[in-house]
Amino acid sequence: MSLILRRRSFRPMPDGRETLISLAFGRFGLLDAGDAASLAGLEVGRVQYAHGDKISGSDTRVTNCSVIVSGMALSVPAEDPCGPVTAIHVPADAPDLGAAITGHHDHDIVAQGECLVQHVPADALRKMATDSPGLAAALWRRTAMDARIHHAWLAAAHMRATPRIAHLISELHARLDRVGLTRDGSFHLPIEQKDLTRILGISRAHGNRSVQTLRAAGLIEWTRGRIRIRNLAALHTLAQFDPGYLFVAPPGSRALQGRSVQDAPDSRSLPF
Structure with missing residues (x-):
């Protein structure tokens, strides 16, 4: 009961509102001062969800657009919550922006x-x-980046298990680094090795072996919900990873970037 009450609590969130909304949407387009002020003036609230709680879905009316503040979320088939994962959402992502638009x-x-x-x-x-x-252009580019991430996942599907895991780790590191949530190559990851079966469609044995291979090669450390990349260049080479698909702001734009976060070793969220 306490989790349900906490999950449903909806509180105004005045502090940091301008920074977070600008970070989620403004970095994808050319926003003038009026746009930034309008975003900052939106009436918003925040909800704390426990592991496995549904944030939004096909059986709920679309009334809000969600922005991840801390932690992570997954996109899963509506008809099979335990089915394959189609996307991972990190802080400053707007996972249901498409639903808010359509x-x-x-x-x-x-x-x-x-x-x-x-x-x-x-x-x-x-x-x-x-x-x-x-x-409108910023929101369009925001959804375009989501589509490009999907395309990259599909393109990586032909890889063997080890480079696929390396690609996923490289992508998450790049996305979190973009919003200041990495430090010295390390970042919080609330995903266990067993979850790789759902996310990448590989067996648990293949996943465990591949993680051990990455460890033995001196590329990563993965302990207690945190990954540290020890050799980023080598990890990118193994994964054939090019982060260009993650950045879709127009060339020469001065889109709002949000604040840089000085991530402490146990930092897991944006400081809002």
Whole structure:
């Protein structure tokens, strides 16, 4: 009962609102001062979800756009919550932005570990996008980046287990580094090795062997929910990883970047 009450609690979140919303949307387009002020003025709230809680899904009415503040979330098939994972969402991601735009969900978003989420009213966001071509373009680029991540996952599907895991680790590191949540090549990862079966569609034995291979090669350390990359260049080479698909802001843009986070060794979230 306490978890349900805590999960459903919805509180205003005035502090850090401008930074987080700008980080989630503003870095994908050219926003003027008026757009930034409008984003900062949105009435938002936050909800703490426990591991496995549904953040949004096909059986819920689309009233909000979610922004991950801390922790991670997974996209899973609505008809099979234990089925394959189609996306991993990290802080500053807006995992159901597409649903907020189209008006319906075709999958569920569930918390992976403890996950703090900020909710933005979908109607207000849609109205702002209608009134502001700059914000509309930013939202479009935000969804375009999600599509590019999906394409990269599909392209990596032909790889053997070890380089595929290396590719996933490289991508998560690049995405978290983009929002200041890495330190000296390390980052919090609330995903266990056994979860690789669902995420990458490989057997548990293959996953465990591949992680041991990466460890033995001196490329990574993975302990207690945290990964440290010991040789980033070698990991990228093994994974054939090019982070270019993760950055879709227009060339020469001065899009809002948000604050840089000085990540402590146990830091797991944006400081909002």
